[in-house]
Amino acid sequence: MDAHGRVKSHGYRMTRQRRAVIEVFAEHPGRPLNPADVHLLASEKMPDIGLATVYRALELLCELDVVRRVHLHEEAQHYELNTGEHRHHLVCVSCRGVFPYRGCDLEELEERVRGESDFQVISHCLSIFGYCGECLASAKA
Amino acid sequence: MDAHGRVKSHGYRMTRQRRAVIEVFAEHPGRPLNPADVHLLASEKMPDIGLATVYRALELLCELDVVRRVHLHEEAQHYELNTGEHRHHLVCVSCRGVFPYRGCDLEELEERVRGESDFQVISHCLSIFGYCGECLASAKA
DNA sequence: GATAATATTGAGAATAATTCTCATTTATAT
DNA sequence: ATATAAATGAGAATTATTCTCAATATTATC
Ligand SMILES: [Mn+2]
Ligand SMILES: [Mn+2]
Ligand SMILES: [Zn+2]
Ligand SMILES: [Zn+2]
Secondary structure (H helix, E strand, O other), X not given: OOHHHHHHHOOOOOOHHHHHHHHHHXXXXXXXEOHHHHHHHHHOOOOOOOXXXXXXXXXXXXXXXXXXXXXXXXXXXXXXXXXXXXXXXEEEXXXXXXXXXXXXXXXXXXXHHHHHOOOEEEEEEEEEEEEOHHHHHHHHO | OOHHHHHHHOOOXXXXXXXXXXXXXXXXXXXXXXXXXXXXXXXXXXXXXXXXXXXXXXXXXXXXXXXXXEOOOOOOOEEEEOOOOXXXXXXXXXXXXXXXXXXXXXXXXXXXXXXXXXXXXXXXEEEEEEEXXXXXXXXXX
16 A cells, blocks of 8 residues: 555544645655655755654654654654665764665564564564775765 | 773773763663663762763763664663673663673674675664563563 | 873764644545 | 634744863872
8 A cells, every 4th residue: 555545544634734745755756755855855845844654654654654763863854755665874983864774574583583583573673884885985985 | 812901901091980981881780771760870979070071981882882872762872881791782662671691693694795795794672572570471461 | 200292082063864733724524 | 615623833832862162189209
């Protein structure tokens, strides 16, 4: 089901504000955004959208699994559209660039946890920090 | 080298406040603490220690690798003593309990990233969310 | 152990991130 | 078109963190 359907099927209303927030994510694939980013970008579509509304929309969309929280070791929370694909991020500590990383074996990891303890895994959060190719190249120059 | 040595060898002074913060961590092994926690516990040893000083101590000790940041998907940052052992955490979303998890193959992961991209890995952050055994048991009861 | 140089601290102001309150607006079922 | 309740905007309130600056404490040197 798409974002619109998920909002409606849970009894929530599809407001112009929520639509704007979803559109902002769709227009910036692969780029994690924080609430202030989303507010700024959504303002271009809806000049009067409030910051609190953006926070509320992000909370709801996160709950509905339309967007997901991305952990970047920064002050503000970041979010990205949930494409359905399981993935994590390579975060450049120099330019703060974020690159997708798909090589995570969730099943193997969960299985190991299950085998070692009585903990029931729901999800996990993995972020990889280092230097991106571009920053490495410019450091050598 | 121990915490004291690391502080001194980098030209920093070993103050009573920093000692108190280090002691607090040593006295609560395996329990990630946030700045407010550390401040409260350190206050028992040093009633006048300031919160800003705790923040400054945590920043320094993190830089010196005496403590490490732990990601729990909470508002405040959490820290724990760096025992030298590579490990992550199982976080119970019900009781917020935190349990150590040692089954992470850092080398294999870094190798895969290296093979797939030109990203140079420094570190990674993994947290596993779910339900702890105790919470599962009480849910069934 | 006293002295001097300066790193560190405490207090509180300042900033940043997030949440809350409440009157007004808007989406949606009828 | 109308009624009802959900959602919003504005700004206050809260929480987390950083900054400023005068006072204090650590450490090297005597
Ligand atoms: Mn994964
Ligand atoms: Mn690991
Ligand atoms: Zn980079
Ligand atoms: Zn639990």
